[in-house]
């Protein structure tokens with residue numbers, strides 16, 4: 001299996017229809033046996049996507065091409081033996097419901113990336129951790 005974690009930014013002028021994104025992503029992820037966790041802070045997204053490599057690659061390619069967000073930075077990309085981010089098709093976390101255990105695990109995984117990626121993650125996670 002494969003696991004990808006990234007951060008991205010809502011494109012300027014796009015109304016954040018997170019309910020719509022979450023509903024369609026849940027349906028599609030369930031079809032492809034993908035598990036995922038998505039955080040959104042009102043401006044940026046942080047998502048972990050995992051499952052069979054081919055399904056992860058195809059879905060990630062679609063997500064990366066989605067015009068609703070941009071400046072996508074991949075924080076981690078690795079082979080996994082078992083899923084780490086839940087069993088749901090897509091677990092959605094609004095800002096104040098930050099799942100600190102999941103966030104901490106993403107921080108550990110992102111620690112293997114470069115300084116720019118780590119800065120991207122840190123700037124996303126810090127306000128959530130402070131608010132929790």
Ligand SMILES: Cc1cc2nc3c(=O)[nH]c(=O)nc-3n(C[C@H](O)[C@H](O)[C@H](O)COP(=O)(O)O)c2cc1C
Pocket residue numbers: 021024025026028029036038045047049059062063064065066068069090
């Ligand atoms: C932040 C963000 C996260 C997304 N997460 C998923 C996801 O987990 N699974 C999924 O199938 N689509 C996800 N999407 C939607 C895809 O980008 C795409 O719109 C959807 O798969 C439909 O693609 P299609 O119109 O080419 O069929 C996400 C979009 C955004 C902006």
